[in-house]
Amino acid sequence: MRALRLSGWGQAPELREVDRPVPRDGQVLVAVEAAGLCHSDLHVLDAGPGDLPFRLPFTLGHEVAGRVEQAGPLADVAVGERVLVYGPWGCGRCGRCAAGLENYCDRRADLGWAGMGLGRDGGMADYVLVPSGRHLVPIGDLAAESAAPLSDAGLTPYHALAPHIPVLDAESTVVVIGAGGGLGHLAVRLLRALTPSRVVAVDVRPEALALARSCGAHVTVLSTPDGAARLPG
Ligand SMILES: [Zn+2]
Numbered sequence: 573m574r575a576l577r578l579s580g581w582g583q584a585p586e587l588r589e590v591d592r593p594v595p596r597d598g599q600v601l602v603a604v605e606a607a608g609l610c611h612s613d614l615h616v617l618d619a620g621p622g623d624l625p626f627r628l629p630f631t632l633g634h635e636v637a638g639r640v641e642q643a644g645p646l647a648d649v650a651v652g653e654r655v656l657v658y659g660p661w662g663c664g665r666c667g668r669c670a671a672g673l674e675n676y677c678d679r680r681a682d683l684g685w686a687g688m689g690l691g692r693d694g695g696m697a698d699y700v701l702v703p704s705g706r707h708l709v710p711i712g713d714l715a716a717e718s719a720a721p722l723s724d725a726g727l728t729p730y731h732a733l734a735p736h737i738p739v740l741d742a743e744s745t746v747v748v749i750g751a752g753g754g755l756g757h758l759a760v761r762l763l764r765a766l767t768p769s770r771v772v773a774v775d776v777r778p779e780a781l782a783l784a785r786s787c788g789a790h791v792t793v794l795s796t797p798d799g800a801a802r803l804p805g
């Protein structure tokens with residue numbers, strides 16, 4: 573299968589032919605339909621030796637949507653199901669991993685990787701091997717290229733918003749700063765989908781505010797030195 577591999581720090585990644593993995597135990601092989609290119613990928617490509625605690629080589633790609641191709645004998649997943657892959661895998665055995673907080677894995681410093689496409693083989697390939705079906709979220713008929721970024725660019729603002737959603741009612745106003753960026757525009761969409769609150773989008777670029785409006789922001793404010801004074805009451 574094809575895979576975009578990073579083999580040396582500071583070097584360009586290369587499209588290589590590698591063996592297609594075979595899932596064992598609870599592992600799942602996902603046929604990749606779409607993989608997002610995240611700004612973190614550019615940081616990885618710019619990193620020098622020792623900058624990141626990842627072992628080389630590995631396949632890039634940590635925002636992945638696809639279809640279950642093959643399941644290990646202990647995996648409880650349906651072959652053929654379309655799924656989004658949760659990428660920040662942990663050790664799977666420490667207390668935080670057991671509580672479902674794999675992004676805060678206690679053994680992160682010892683692992684040599686931070687998850688799929690970040691030290692472990694990721695989804696910029698024809699297939700990606702996922703350690704467990706618990707990392708897969710069914711997506712039905714959602715377009716893969718729309719779904720893939722939700723696993724990172726969507727999950728990050730959701731992580732920030734989720735604790736506050738229960739208190740955000742129709743009388744609330746939420747200000748999203750940097751509302752036209754890769755995370756911010758999804759924060760606006762999430763707020764509109766999950767709350768009845770008024771959403772005020774702030775950004776430094778007029779085109780970013782246009783994107784925020786198209787995502788459902790009720791009010792947009794260009795960030796200038798006197799921007800705070802011009803926020804609606
Ligand atoms: Zn990312």
Ligand SMILES: [Zn+2]
Nearest residue numbers: 663666669677
């Ligand atoms: Zn862990």
